[in-house]
Amino acid sequence: MFSSSLGKKYLMALTGLVLIGFVFVHMAGNLQVLAGQAQINAYAHSLQTLPWFILWGSRLFLLASVVIHAWTAYSLIIENRKARPDNNEVEVTKRAGWTSLKMGLTGSILLAFIVFHLLHFTIRTIYPEYAEMTTTVGSTGDFEIHDAFSMILAGFKHEIISVFYVVAMFLLCRHLAHGFSSVFQSIGLRTEAWQRKLNLIASGYAWIIFAGFSIVPVSVLAQKHGLYEFYDPSFFVSEVSEKNNTSNLLNNES
Amino acid sequence: MKLTLKIWRQSGPAENGSFESHVLDDVSEDSSFLEMLDQLNEQLLKQGDEPVAFDHDCREGICGTCSLTINGYAHGPENSTTTCQLHMRKFNNGETVTIEPFRAKAFPVVRDLIVDRSAFDRIIQSGGFISVRTGSAPDGNSIPISKVDADKAMDAAACIGCGACVASCKNASAMLFTSAKAAHLNLLPQGQAEKDARVINMVNTMDDSGFGNCRNYGECSAACPKDISLDYIAKLNRDHAKARIKEIFS
Ligand code: HEM
Ligand code: FES
Numbered sequence: 001m002f003s004s005s006l007g008k009k010y011l012m013a014l015t016g017l018v019l020i021g022f023v024f025v026h027m028a029g030n031l032q033v034l035a036g037q038a039q040i041n042a043y044a045h046s047l048q049t050l051p052w053f054i055l056w057g058s059r060l061f062l063l064a065s066v067v068i069h070a071w072t073a074y075s076l077i078i079e080n081r082k083a084r085p086d087n088n089e090v091e092v093t094k095r096a097g098w099t100s101l102k103m104g105l106t107g108s109i110l111l112a113f114i115v116f117h118l119l120h121f122t123i124r125t126i127y128p129e130y131a132e133m134t135t136t137v138g139s140t141g142d143f144e145i146h147d148a149f150s151m152i153l154a155g156f157k158h159e160i161i162s163v164f165y166v167v168a169m170f171l172l173c174r175h176l177a178h179g180f181s182s183v184f185q186s187i188g189l190r191t192e193a194w195q196r197k198l199n200l201i202a203s204g205y206a207w208i209i210f211a212g213f214s215i216v217p218v219s220v221l222a223q224k225h226g227l228y229e230f231y232d233p234s235f236f237v238s239e240v241s242e243k244n245n246t247s248n249l250l251n252n253e254s
Numbered sequence: 255m256k257l258t259l260k261i262w263r264q265s266g267p268a269e270n271g272s273f274e275s276h277v278l279d280d281v282s283e284d285s286s287f288l289e290m291l292d293q294l295n296e297q298l299l300k301q302g303d304e305p306v307a308f309d310h311d312c313r314e315g316i317c318g319t320c321s322l323t324i325n326g327y328a329h330g331p332e333n334s335t336t337t338c339q340l341h342m343r344k345f346n347n348g349e350t351v352t353i354e355p356f357r358a359k360a361f362p363v364v365r366d367l368i369v370d371r372s373a374f375d376r377i378i379q380s381g382g383f384i385s386v387r388t389g390s391a392p393d394g395n396s397i398p399i400s401k402v403d404a405d406k407a408m409d410a411a412a413c414i415g416c417g418a419c420v421a422s423c424k425n426a427s428a429m430l431f432t433s434a435k436a437a438h439l440n441l442l443p444q445g446q447a448e449k450d451a452r453v454i455n456m457v458n459t460m461d462d463s464g465f466g467n468c469r470n471y472g473e474c475s476a477a478c479p480k481d482i483s484l485d486y487i488a489k490l491n492r493d494h495a496k497a498r499i500k501e502i503f504s
Contacts, residue, residue: 005467006494076467080425083466090326090352096471182470188492
């Protein structure tokens, strides 16, 4: 079933659909950062304390989807190189756009991003101190949970990291703008009459994903640079104090 | 008009090819692209040089024998046009025209601009037919076929098998050709009995011939002289998936 060229495309399309669904849920979940520390921490805690088979079942399912998607992508790319060994002297493109031609490139950068992102916020090997960040909740104040909110703010205060995240989300947006419509062609559910509409839906979806994910790092940087107060300013104090002793004094007095 | 032709020359399948430039004077704007090449060959023969080998047959856009990648476009820059139907008035006086063979691993160069497209024949042999008792022609309208299906089947059957889809595809995929040939029969009652075996066998032969995989760019349909629609590729994907699923349960 999956050994033929079409079979690989089915696998790529189906795993792509899984990932399309996942990124939407992930983005919607992330938006709770904007609602403040209590909200996002409660959400993060509820995910981390799911029954182990659901938590690890979903993680393995997603990991398998990414691995199968990338494996089929690279195997098709290698086969395609072999199928057209000599390039035309004059290479022209009539219809296809940048977005569809560069799916392998945007996908490869996304793969690198996924690895970095997991090491950054999930396994937390890049900044091990993120794992130590905890906060107490509950009426008695003695229930300790991981402080996802502080970790996210600390993570996105680094300009380079935030810019990388936003760039990666832009590439994800481009990948999805072609991919979401392409899926229906690959599994045989698209007609040219529908293609225009599907392309519009895919493009709309892709930009929502871009905006929804990017707003978190952008808002953190905006507040760090004094543009707008999205979050409780006390989470930004230490940063200011390093640069400005006077404000540090003021903060201590108040 | 006066043209500089940059033409691919290759003396045999195992030989390395390269480009050769020729200046051609007095090209009539009314001549077809192939007539212009005939003129070049006469000039080469007079000079005692080898003429350029290129494929052609009907010269009226129906047989699919002519090929050529002209300035990067399979069958030249005009939409819905075969090379034999392309006219020199579409080019500018003094222009350099680059002429290459259809490039794909599955289409090895035989000589100069001629490529071996028998991989297409093998795809047809593996399923592009229906097995019926031959004999006298059946009575007209003895098998009812809806107008919608008849039209779609006719549009698919318009494929002349020239290979421009493969040449224009960045991945040298033969999906447009294979899908049109499969859909033409799969849409009609006569094609139903062998439908599942047809798609599986044709796709297998296509893969084995060394064509690339479809990446949904749409370059094939844009280059197709008969404007075969991408809908047939979607239909092949669908029919193939159904056939494979049935295979699992049988
Ligand atoms: C968050 C991660 C990803 C999502 C949501 C995603 C989504 C998609 C979707 C929906 C498709 C269309 C499938 C089809 O046309 O049948 C696709 C195609 C593709 N993806 Fe991904 N993908 C992701 C990651 C990757 C990665 C890591 C790679 C790296 C190799 C990659 C490479 C490709 C390639 C090469 C295609 C083929 C495009 C084509 O057929 O034109 N993707 N992706
Ligand atoms: S020579 Fe027959 S289609 Fe061009």
